[in-house]
Amino acid sequence: MSEFLQHLINMLVLGGTYALLGIGLTLIFGIMNVVNFTHGVLYTFGAYVMFIVVHQLGVNFFVALPLAVVAGWLLGAAIELTLLRPLRGSDIDTTMLVMIGAWIAMQSGTLWIWGGVAKSVSTPFPEAPLVLGPVSVSWLRLFVLAAAALLIVVTYLLINRTKLGCAMRATFQDQDTASLMGVNVDLIYTSTFAIGSSLAAAAGALLGPVYVIFPQMGDLAAVKAFAIVILGGLGNITGAVIGGFILALAEELGAGYVSSGYRDAMGFLIIIAVLIFKPTGLFARSERVG
């Protein structure tokens, strides 16, 4: 029983960051119809920004986190402006392949600059975990969960309570009508991609210090993000949050009770199962954001 409780605690921590990854991708996939293969690279990028800012510039951990988010935002906006804007209107395969090219180039760039050796980011949190009866959880993981929850709430409010969010939802529902109503669709696309990218970078910046960081760390993160998006339904933020926790639960239980070697297979099996039995996702009401 205590083992199961421990799995639940781990699930909460993992699920929070998975939800961030999923929200970022569901916005991009849902609004822009771009299969964003650079999502994993942005995740890696966030973790490396943490490493650079904390270790090479010697900045405080808590200052580095928002910097990583901003850096992810900027890189996302740059990718959208240079690669996606000129290809607007071309078919989904073309943009997907361009994103694959960008992913290969950026990941190899990371490998070239920092090498393939895994690095760790030191944190100001105490080594000793917080012990609550039969379960224990490190302070760092608790902080990660809290920060992820905060970012999820902020994104939710941004999409549902602000004018920008309203314009994003309108663009998702009907691009032409939104454009006629005076929505600057180009600006919405750039903002969407930048927000989605900054969330991926935030997930990497939070989860990077928990594990170790290496150039290929984003590959699995990207596929997990796809699993979450498919699980939660395209463009559905609440679905992405629930999907993130379901994936984390499946991974924890799979690793704990089946075989740790198949932990990472859970995401893929979920994708295949959902697409066979309920291709619209588990929580699809109608196709809309929010």
Added chain:
Amino acid sequence: MKLAVTILTIAALASVPLWLRDPYLMNALITTGIFIIGAMSLNLLLGFTGQLSLGHIAFFGIGAYVSALTSLGFDVGLPGGFRIVHEPWPPAVGFVLAIIVAGLCGYLVGLLSFRVRGAYFVIVTISFAEVVRLVALNWVELTQGPLALTNIPSITIGLPALGSLTLRTKLQNYYLVLAVAVATYLLISRLVHSHFGRAMRGLMENETLAVSVGIDVTKTLTLAAVISAGIAGAAGSLYAHYIRIIDPEVFAFINTVTMVIMVITGGKGSLAGPVVGGLIFGLLPVFLRPIMAPEAQWIAYGGVLIVILFVLPRGIVPSLAQRWAKWRSRPHAAGAVSFSERDVKENA
């Protein structure tokens, strides 16, 4: 004209070992040839049905593992106390089994994923490849996991007059790969120009219209997936018996991407496209190697993919064919222009 170009190309490729003595280059040509066979099979799906399979390496890897395990033999326990003991069979049998098993997997993926199209199809195929990779990594009793299957025997072929011949040298493997590549090219060429091929392209260009004239979507697409997967399995088998060591890294996503780059740059939906794209991207690392670090080569790889998509979105072969057709038909406006337009004329 087209036939003459094909025969001349085959003759030129067949003459390569006569003047090329460098073993490193020969090795690059053989592995490139194997990947071109894989790329041709991918082109059958991507170029003629419009379905982008980003898990294509799964069929290649399954072919490699099936062929290697058939010729090495194995002894695995199954749940419930059963054991499967398999004595080694000749590699040629492995080659055939590789095609059959990969084709069956293609059937399953085809059945599952043609329910979903576009981006979802892509994600299903990636997931399929990753699950297969994780099985290869974790089912250690069968696959040796990360320790790899080693000492895979070379392919032996029986010749009528000369007895049996084991293909060990690079020269022999080069001709084997060339023969399989030419056979694949001819097979796909026949397929594409058959009734089935027109059905595939009809579906790609206008599905509603194709269905309305009686084309069975599921049957056509599944058959294309089976044939494509079978050919990729054959390529995987050649790879296993040439390299003679197979580990789960064969399923790496980057290998699928390499095939996709070959098809896209060469020109999807063109028979010669994967060959041209394959020769360029298969041999590019050979020429980049002396001047660039391996990571920088991959940056260049990604960059070239982006540039080609921006500059020649239809690929090298169709773009050149269009220029050539334009140049030839300068005095009169009539002349073959693009693939689809030409077909419209043929069918009219």
